[in-house]
Amino acid sequence: MAAPPEEPKTFHQHARFYENEFPKEGDDSLVLARIDKFDDKSGAYVSLLEYDGREGMINLGEISKKRIRSMLKMLRIGSIEVLSVMSVDEEKGYINLSKKRVDPDDIAPKQEQFARAKAVHGIMQHVSQSHGLEVEDLCEKASWPLGTKYGCAFQAFKEHIEGERNVWEDVDFSKPGKDLTHLADKIKEDIELHMKRRLVVSTVRLMAKCEVSCSAYEGIDAIKEALLEGVKVSSDGLEVDVKLIAHPVFALTCMCLDKEKGVKVLDSALLAIKASIESKKGNFSIISQPQIQKPEPKAGEESSEEGDSEDEKKSYKSQSDAGDQDVGMGDLDEEALKALEKVEVDKD
Secondary structure, eight states: OOOOOOOOOOOOOOOBOSSSSSOOOEEEEEEEEEEEEEETTTEEEEEETTBTTEEEEEEGGGSOSSOOSOHHHHOOTTOEEEEEEEEEETTTTEEEEESTTOOHHHHHHHHHHHHHHHHHHHHHHHHHHHTTOOHHHHHTTTHHHHHHHHSOHHHHHHHHHTTSOOGGGGOOTTOSSSOOGGGHHHHHHHHHHHHHHHHHHTOEEEEEEEEEEOOSTTTHHHHHHHHHHHHTTOBTTBOEEEEEEETTEEEEEEEESOHHHHHHHHHHHHHHHHHHHHHTTOEEEEEEEEEEOOOOOOTTSOOSSTTOOTTTOEEEOOOSOTTOTTTTOTTOOHHHHHHHHHHHHHHO
């Protein structure tokens, strides 16, 4: 009698992003949680997204600093909230959380941390399924140890892809748990492939805008020199590009994989421009701080940037010849120069 066909293996959709099964306590410990239900007398019950959906609770007094007249106005079933971890009882499984103790400035960084942890877990899940493994077997050997050692597994893998470190020196595929040594080389290859794809998708373009003008004798030369100082802040993989929107407004842009590094570079470029132009008795002001730039409009669509015509988008890109005084200004044509000079003359 023929044996019954083997049922396809099902995979546990594990959602524990870190090595620890419970979050740590303290106001500086934050988690992302989904609001599942609430009670007007006790508080709200939530599921911790990073810890396999473990249940937590926000006591009524920890929901808001203001008096609560209606829970519906404060919380919504299914919404995702950043919460502070007040206390954890691992034996009983109790996790007490607070919404009112969360500093608004900490919300965005926590959301970004969660997104990175989720991205790494997604890669672990995909690779484990392709090799017929449980995702936990792979996580406990690769992503969890790296997250514990470096604070962020995503950043560790990113630095590995960029050649800054070799994370495989910190990974033992033989333990703990199931020995995966025989699959190690293929698993490494697959993880690196998916991580590279993830990094390409996560590349962002940052933009900051400022006004730079000078009615002193140096005029256009002072502006040009100041913008060059901003371009010089560029580093490997973080190139600052300056373009003229409509005098005296200039846009500084930077393509980067790491938003924080990109923001720091643009901030430094703005400071360099400010110091240079003010030393020549010119004026400087920031219109908008570094932020992610929206995608360029498609063909046939109008630009959302007023005045951003092709003639006005004069680019100042850095060149390799550091000895050339026109470094980064090659795309500023005669027409643009004359336009700027005319403005300065008019001011005089």
